[in-house]
Amino acid sequence: MNKVVAGPDAALDGLQDNMTLMVGGFGLCGIPENLIAALVRRGTKGLTCISNNAGVDDFGLGLLLKTRQIRKMISSYVGENDEFERQMLSGELEVELIPQGSLAERCRAGGAGIPAFFTPAGYGTEVGEGKEAREFNGKMHVLESWLRADFALVKAWKGDRFGNLVYKRTARNFNPMMAMAGKITIAEVEQLVEPGELDPDLIHTPGIFVQRIFQGSAYEKRIEQRTVRKRA
Amino acid sequence: MGLTKEQMAKRIARELRDGYYVNLGIGIPTLVANYIPEGMNVVLQSENGILGMGPFPYEGEEDADLINAGKQTVTLLPGSSIFDSATSFAMIRGQHVQLTVLGAMEVSDNGDIANWKIPGKMVKGMGGAMDLVASADNIIVCMMHANKAGESKLLKQCSLPLTGVGCVKKVVTDLGVFDITPDGFKLLERAPGVSVEEIKAKTEGRLAVQGEIPEMVV
Numbered sequence: 001m002n003k004v005v006a007g008p009d010a011a012l013d014g015l016q017d018n019m020t021l022m023v024g025g026f027g028l029c030g031i032p033e034n035l036i037a038a039l040v041r042r043g044t045k046g047l048t049c050i051s052n053n054a055g056v057d058d059f060g061l062g063l064l065l066k067t068r069q070i071r072k073m074i075s076s077y078v079g080e081n082d083e084f085e086r087q088m089l090s091g092e093l094e095v096e097l098i099p100q101g102s103l104a105e106r107c108r109a110g111g112a113g114i115p116a117f118f119t120p121a122g123y124g125t126e127v128g129e130g131k132e133a134r135e136f137n138g139k140m141h142v143l144e145s146w147l148r149a150d151f152a153l154v155k156a157w158k159g160d161r162f163g164n165l166v167y168k169r170t171a172r173n174f175n176p177m178m179a180m181a182g183k184i185t186i187a188e189v190e191q192l193v194e195p196g197e198l199d200p201d202l203i204h205t206p207g208i209f210v211q212r213i214f215q216g217s218a219y220e221k222r223i224e225q226r227t228v229r230k231r232a
Numbered sequence: 233m234g235l236t237k238e239q240m241a242k243r244i245a246r247e248l249r250d251g252y253y254v255n256l257g258i259g260i261p262t263l264v265a266n267y268i269p270e271g272m273n274v275v276l277q278s279e280n281g282i283l284g285m286g287p288f289p290y291e292g293e294e295d296a297d298l299i300n301a302g303k304q305t306v307t308l309l310p311g312s313s314i315f316d317s318a319t320s321f322a323m324i325r326g327q328h329v330q331l332t333v334l335g336a337m338e339v340s341d342n343g344d345i346a347n348w349k350i351p352g353k354m355v356k357g358m359g360g361a362m363d364l365v366a367s368a369d370n371i372i373v374c375m376m377h378a379n380k381a382g383e384s385k386l387l388k389q390c391s392l393p394l395t396g397v398g399c400v401k402k403v404v405t406d407l408g409v410f411d412i413t414p415d416g417f418k419l420l421e422r423a424p425g426v427s428v429e430e431i432k433a434k435t436e437g438r439l440a441v442q443g444e445i446p447e448m449v450v
Contacts, residue, residue: 026281026317029297029299076359077357079356095355097355099361100279100358100359101279101320101360102362104318104320105318121362121366121367123396124398125394157297169297170278170280170298172281173316173317176316222296223305225304225305227304228291228294229290230290
């Protein structure tokens with residue numbers, strides 16, 4: 001079993017125009033930097049991107065917005081990106097905003113083979129419009145469907161050639177669910193280790209969900225809001 | 233005059249109870265963490281995947297892999313845990329979080345809240361707010377009583393797209409503390425130096441005033 005590929009460009013083999021991608025990360029934390037850069041080089045267009053956020057103007061998915069490679073974004077929060085806002089308001093970019101918990105669960109459901117589920121989030125709002133609603137325990141819920149993707153691009157801290165992954169701190173976020181929901185899931189990791197080096201009890205994403213893996217390089221890990229306190 | 237942001241945070245901190253798991257929204261709600269009473273055990277949940285969130289790091293100790301839901305660098309306290317977004321919202325939807333504090337653009341007197349979109353102007357998205365307000369038993373909204381144009385944010389009916397319906401239980405503004413009741417916004421406390429008349433004048437929604445309204449101790 002060897003899922004290791006040469007690098008980010010080789011990893012994207014088969015990714016075509018108009019496909020649907022999931023891209024892990026929360027803000028710029030835990031995003032697959034190497035794969036996003038390779039997507040820019042590849043120039044694939046008409047993409048539908050499912051990702052909690054849309055990056056910033058010059059980093060993360062913002063890079064793919066700048067090159068107009070994204071046709072549609074499915075996200076929960078897109079606040080920090082002027083180019084995004086411009087493309088959305090001008091109608092160049094299609095945007096579907098969905099509650100963050102529903103986004104996470106829809107990805108999980110996609111990976112777990114559950115086509116739909118009821119959640120209270122969004123009932124009585126624009127998000128619930130046109131969706132089946134049903135009462136459970138005296139409370140209204142809306143039916144949300146699974147999300148699945150042609151490719152899921154995730155970032156982990158450590159991984160092995162079986163595709164087992166361990167994430168670091170809050171860089172975990174959406175990566176585990178998206179890894180489950182990709183037809184082809186590509187993991188870029190900071191450290192590619194030998195099978196057996198990762199403690200089986202502590203693996204976050206079991207390798208069965210991952211089809212391709214490589215060790216990324218030159219991680220920038222940009223911080224959006226650098227907040228600190230003074231030493232006493 | 234009304235309360236400062238810090239005083240609003242301090243007042244909300246009095247709603248905390250020992251053993252609570254609490255989710256604090258971005259903005260003034262975040263400041264509540266600075267006023268957790270000494271000796272009280274409160275665990276802060278951040279919906280991007282932390283239980284036991286600590287203060288900002290010391291300069292030079294920032295970790296790009298450790299942020300809160302506002303994308304700010306933070307630290308972890310002993311006993312903290314990290315998890316994925318689906319697990320995080322299982323905690324929220326499953327009502328394992330005892331208190332949610334969040335900001336709003338508008339609240340109506342039946343507990344509707346709007347805080348994610350101004351059509352044609354601002355569309356940033358709801359983030360986790362819709363999941364939080366739809367599920368939490370105990371939701372406190374913390375906001376200024378009026379917007380920058382001086383218009384009341386405590387309304388009969390929200391004019392902006394809703395985040396949730398009939399979900400807000402309590403509102404803390406710079407002018408007072410209100411419970412949402414079948415009679416509308418029930419005034420519980422006034423900010424120091426703020427009269428009931430001023431609050432009446434600045435509240436567009438139904439306001440219930442019963443008996444003497446005590447001045448808040450801040």
